[in-house]
Amino acid sequence: MNDTHSLQSRVNTNYLPLVETDIEKSGDPSPTCLRFLDGRDFNVNSRRPQYQEVDGTVSQMTSYAPLQSDIATAVSLAATVTRVAAMERGGISPKGLSQAISSWPPSPRHFTRKSDVVVIYLTLFATFSIDYFSAALTGSIVWETGDRLIPGTVPLTNITRGIGGKDISGYFLYTFSQDWVMAAGTASANVAWGALQSNTNSDMTEPATRYRRVMKGAQYLSTNSTLANVTMPYFALDAFEWVPEPLKVLTKQQMLLFSDYNQSSPYFSFLGIGGPLPDRAPWGPPHTPVLGEPHTVSETRLLSFRNYTIDPGSQVKLLSVSFRALDNYTDCFAIANITYRAGATMCHNCKLISPTVLEAQPPFSLIGDSLTSMALGLAPALGTNLFFSNYSIPLNYGTRKNLAIEMTSRGYQAAWAAFADVYAPEWDNTTVKIALPTLRATIIRWRVDLWVLLHLYTRAVFTKSDGRLVSDPWQPGTEIRDDGMLILELDEAGQRSVQVKRESGLLRHKFDSLPVQHRTPWTP
Known part of the structure; x- marks a missing residue:
């Protein structure tokens, strides 16, 4: 050593x-x-x-x-x-x-x-x-x-949806029936969209991909609980383009729509915003005594939107319309070409984003539904009601184009849900998974x-x-x-x-x- x-x-x-x-x-x-x-x-x-x-x-x-x-x-x-x-x-x-x-x-x-x-x-x-x-x-x-999902032992029942052959003649015969549907659609939209506004432009998508409806009987379920299978309204915008020269594309029958003051018109008040233009007067759902068979709608149509400004970078002429009933009041409208698909979608594992408010989760698959045409016809008037209530208007929408897209989509969804709830021809059941925080x-x-x-x-x-x-x-x-x-x-x-x-x-x-x-x- x-x-x-x-x-x-x-x-x-x-x-x-x-x-x-x-x-x-x-x-x-x-x-x-x-x-x-x-x-x-x-x-x-x-x-x-x-x-x-x-x-x-x-x-x-x-x-x-x-x-x-x-x-x-x-x-x-x-x-x-x-x-x-x-x-x-x-x-x-x-x-x-x-x-x-x-x-x-x-x-x-x-x-x-x-x-x-x-x-x-x-x-x-x-x-x-x-x-x-x-x-x-x-x-x-x-x-x-x-959250942790726990299978519930009690199913959710009485989920409404449309079905062909249902008698809906009362909607066209009685004014109170139309008021009922309008009130139900406005109330459900204010619940679905008014309390859950976004402070960003994240929901301003093309096409709009947020589909919601208010679920009756789900008030006891906690937020983030899921429902196995529910039919939801579906409206997807595929194209949107402002029309530079409105007078060159509007027909005489469509020009009359701006002076239509019936209850189904978005211009029953001089503050109405507009919506997809029918080929001819009047506004409103197609007059039919019974619901047709399930169907989808895929088309290109003109859309009118009350407007006073033009989005930056757009070269568009506004349409001026004089309203004699309002002492020759003159208003301005922008016209756009829109291509869309409308119908319903079967949502699997839909999530409750708040008590009673259900939001569809992707992926989405368009399916036919008997309420499609009825909802499209009522969407412009319901959009005006939502605009009046001021609860369901998207925040920070950015451009008039984004606002027009989102209000059209929300109007269709609210109209579909209102017809389904008021004229409920079918009752579905589904299992639930309850979310524990x-x-x-x-x-x-x-x-x-x-x-x-x-x-x-x-x-x-x-x-x-x-x-x-x-x-x-x-x-x-x-x-x-x-x-x-x-x-x-x-x-x-x-x-x-x-x-x-x-x-x-x-x-x-x-x-x-x-x-x-x-x-x-x-x-x-």
Whole structure:
């Protein structure tokens, strides 16, 4: 054995008790637990939550699930338990930590290798910061709102839709029937669109792809619950182009539509906005005593829209119309060519975006429906009603084109739903899945990775090339093999001393040049 000892051994091993705890903790299961939690849902208020069925009865989950607070506590506890266990196996005790803090590392002038200065100070920084950085584990979990779907035991019944052959002659014979349909359509649209406005232009799409209807009997279901199969109105715009010269495309019969004041006309009031123009007067649904067979409509038609400004970049002439009934009041209209497809769609797993408001989820498939033509005929008048109510107008629509597209789509959907609810020839049933609110764990991985790297760094610095950890010189009887040998002993006064076997006075001189500090007995 070489009986000499170099200063490098003392520099690299004197502060080992500070990092022994961290070396042990490098196998901490906390990072693994955090990655396991990523993307999983946990309950909010109860480990066995209750929920309401379609009919209002209260049910309860049959199994237990942890709360979000349980997970946060478990992660923190895992790090704490591992840290305590590591200290019990030989890590530094609080008393030893106090002693280490009182013994600052040697000044740079005492290092024979200047690179050791950087290594030792970086290591001390990592060692002391790890325990404080442990809070980053629980702070690495971001909790986002989510939901868990539970199959309901009670189906939703009495879902209306149109069917061919149904007698609807009362709509054309009685004014109150028309008022009823108009009021039902306006009310349902205000519920479906008024309370769920968007502050962005995200819903201003071409074609419009948000289809909603109000579901009777779904008031007890929680938001984000889903219905298995429901028929929904469908209106998709394929093309839209303003007409530069309106007088060149409008027929004489269509010009009369601007002076039509019947109840189904969008211009029953001088503030009406407009809609798809029929080929001839009057406005309104086709006069038929019974509903026809299910059908779709795919066509190109002129659309009128009351307008006072032109969208930027458009070269369009506005149509001026004088209303003699209003003392020769003159108003302006823009005319557009629109190509659209209308009918219905069978929505699978439709989502309740608020109590009673159902929104179709893509993909969409156009299917025929007996109410298609009736809804198209009533859409312009209903669009005017929505405009009057001022609840269902899209916010921040941007351009008049976007407003015309969205009001036409919403008018059709409201008219379809109104006819289905008032003249309900068919009742459907569907199963439901009830949404329970949860919190979803999302892990900020870089924080966890940094936490692990701090531990791996201390392990790498204080591990020998053969994979064995450097021994602790503060433990009596420890031998350190480098250029010499250190033997630590306790004297009668309880002080620790170092016996050095040396061969040259030069090495002894280097060792003695370090400041000597007497230590009190230290117990790990």
